[in-house]
Amino acid sequence: MTTDTIHIGYDDLVSLLERIFTRNGVSSANARILAENCAGCERDGSLSHGIFRMPGYVSSLKSGWVDGQAVPEVEDVGPAFVRVHANGGFTQPAFFAARKRVMEKVRETGVCVLAIRRSHHFSALWPDVEPFADEGFVALTVVNSMACVVPHGGKTAVFGTNPIAFASPRDGTFPFVFDQASSAIAHGDVQIAAREDHDLKPGMGVDSNGQPTTDPKAILNGGALLPFGGHKGNSIALMVEILSAALTGGYFSGEFDWSGHKGAQTPYTGQFFIVIDPDRGGDGSFAHRVSQICDLVLEAGQDRLPGERRHATRAKAAEAGIPLSAKNHEMLLALADG
Amino acid sequence: MTTDTIHIGYDDLVSLLERIFTRNGVSSANARILAENCAGCERDGSLSHGIFRMPGYVSSLKSGWVDGQAVPEVEDVGPAFVRVHANGGFTQPAFFAARKRVMEKVRETGVCVLAIRRSHHFSALWPDVEPFADEGFVALTVVNSMACVVPHGGKTAVFGTNPIAFASPRDGTFPFVFDQASSAIAHGDVQIAAREDHDLKPGMGVDSNGQPTTDPKAILNGGALLPFGGHKGNSIALMVEILSAALTGGYFSGEFDWSGHKGAQTPYTGQFFIVIDPDRGGDGSFAHRVSQICDLVLEAGQDRLPGERRHATRAKAAEAGIPLSAKNHEMLLALADG
Structure with missing residues (x-):
């Protein structure tokens, strides 16, 4: 496995994501729409809704919870x-x-x-x-x-x-x-704080007793935002x-x-x-x-x-392609073909 | 001047406010609408938009800034x-x-x-x-x-x-x-804090240099919310x-x-x-x-x-009338007849 970054064109990313969706029971019409949505998020640097979500899409489809057809x-x-x-x-x-x-x-x-x-x-x-x-x-x-x-x-x-x-x-x-x-705060940001072991600012969440807390682990462990x-x-x-x-x-x-x-x-x-x-x-x-x-x-x-950074990222991707870590690219290939 | 509280019926308050509006150049159709709006705020305990505003209405009308007709x-x-x-x-x-x-x-x-x-x-x-x-x-x-x-x-x-x-x-x-x-925060609450000489919570406003401040006087003196x-x-x-x-x-x-x-x-x-x-x-x-x-x-x-307290206050006013301090009642009478 390499740690290099590859660059992929928007259309190629859409095709790859489409393959993942159709492989997991999504109709071709629906797969196209979802793939364009997800690739657009990745292209704009809206990463929490980009390819990061693909394992969740697949898991939800496999569970029978959502009907891809x-x-x-x-x-x-x-x-x-x-x-x-x-x-x-x-x-x-x-x-x-x-x-x-x-x-x-x-x-x-x-x-x-x-x-x-x-x-x-x-x-x-x-x-x-x-x-x-x-x-x-x-x-x-x-x-x-x-x-x-x-x-x-x-x-x-x-x-x-x-x-x-x-x-x-x-x-x-x-x-x-x-x-x-x-x-x-976003749930993802609480998870990052817990992993990096630093406190949140006050007012972000409560613990499992409903008491205000700055401890991200207390929020994740039965608490709430x-x-x-x-x-x-x-x-x-x-x-x-x-x-x-x-x-x-x-x-x-x-x-x-x-x-x-x-x-x-x-x-x-x-x-x-x-x-x-x-x-x-x-x-x-x-x-x-x-x-x-x-x-x-x-x-x-x-x-x-709001949106400025996203459009700047989009403009960069139009020139150089959408940057993907090799690890993420391999993850997508595994979902598409594995 | 007395410090007692009087109680006034909604219709009587509307009539009194109507008189103030028409006396200050508002057409009778417009005066009725404005009087009902203002009396409704007072009735519901929405006091910052009740009769407290009447001097401001009158002042704005007298200035020629707003056309009552x-x-x-x-x-x-x-x-x-x-x-x-x-x-x-x-x-x-x-x-x-x-x-x-x-x-x-x-x-x-x-x-x-x-x-x-x-x-x-x-x-x-x-x-x-x-x-x-x-x-x-x-x-x-x-x-x-x-x-x-x-x-x-x-x-x-x-x-x-x-x-x-x-x-x-x-x-x-x-x-x-x-x-x-x-x-x-509402401007009125900053004014109250300044009068009572207590600090605000952080995040309410800035001073005249655009720097965050908890001093209500700094917000009022060229600062902003x-x-x-x-x-x-x-x-x-x-x-x-x-x-x-x-x-x-x-x-x-x-x-x-x-x-x-x-x-x-x-x-x-x-x-x-x-x-x-x-x-x-x-x-x-x-x-x-x-x-x-x-x-x-x-x-x-x-x-x-939101709105619960207002409806409870409205229900009370329907039974007992709308409470007005004698001072405020005199203020209204002065605006209507003075």
Whole structure:
């Protein structure tokens, strides 16, 4: 085994990941969508949702917890409302099955809601919203996950990490996009702190008795995370449960039961979108105005906008290919052919 | 002057506030809307937006900064999109001018966007969204205000306190509603800390050099507030600017110029709403499901839901009347008749 880094083209990485998905029971249509999503995360340096996730995808598929062959059912339930039953498959194929109709409705009415249920989301949210902004739309999406976050002041986990992502076009450059968990910290960062044996900042999590702790091992050993920003982040996390599960007809983060599926890792919940045509609101200068406010925050001293580093990484990958450690490359080859 | 507390009925308080508004140049239609809004805040114990604000309303009206006679122009710009030019008046009359049409559109299409511009919002947001939830709809609204919040890592104020409010029906009880600033702390709380000469918790604000401080006087003396929850709250604050100003065609929080209007206190910006028919998403059990997740967070140990205290205070006021200190009552009488 070598420790060198190889560089792989986006299309080649997509093909390799596709092979892994199809080999593990995913239909070819679904495999293509999932492979592009995962390769896009790796390309953008969004590594916690890149190829790092492939063993989890495979494990979940093998467990029978998620149906790789699922054919989503799209229902038109209003001039500005689409809903999808994902039939126990991944969210992204359900989303792609509805995406074109959603955009047609936004163009027609000015806004559209998309509610996806009975779906597994195991990736980042920015890949779902950024393409809407590329088309000139504003998009907001939320997804709940698996219970690992205690409510503010509470002792037992109810919420998932419950991310919220927002995308908006800007003039002359890539869209403004953020994608952030409503937990104070990512689970992966707690694991790293535990491995490196250093304490966390206060306010990140609680131990198994629901008491605040800075010890990452206490959080991992029966404890839970806290919402970001105290009671305000807590309200955001609860709103995400309401929109992603109550409104879509999906499961809450603490509700689904995967105990019969050893190896299952994917949260089985719902996802909610709002997509808006922003140019109906003002005087047609929307993208220009978003550029202005983004410039203002940078002039005020904010070091960078969310998504900036990602787009810089994407640009590098377009020139030099996507860097993969030889170890990770071998891991992928083993999953594809082993 | 006495220090006793008097109790006043809601209708009597509305009449008294109406008199103050009309006396200061507000049209009778607009005065009624503003008086009900302000009396409702006082009734619910939402005191920072109750009669405490009346001197600010009067001062802003006298300065010529806000037009009490403004007639809002409602434009239907799509099957699911309404926009309103408030013509330099308060937001609430502009909102009420469009509210019925927005609800018709939600019933027709499943969702509606409302974009209000050139408007002054000087109250809480929950009175705007809670009535939608009473009708069975989910509503989200955001408003920007005046620059007093530095971006995360920045040194000069760009954002307003930029609140976000969300309302959702629940089964058998008042709606789930939150209404929270995207700043770490309210300006009023900094003023109280300065008066009582105690330090703030870290992370609330910066001094005039943009350096973090726990000294409330340093924040008030040329400093600024910070967003709640670090870079994540910062993203929310920026999203609020984009939706409330860029999308509506209104001003950013740091953009309007009131220097020619001595006594002006009302932010001249825009307000954005999304109103959704939640029952199109799932199986018709939406309100029941929201009750379930609210019960779950309380069972997990969260001490209360946002809005609970407000509804308890409202119930008390319905029985005993709205408590006013004699001093505040005299202040109102002076504004109405003096």
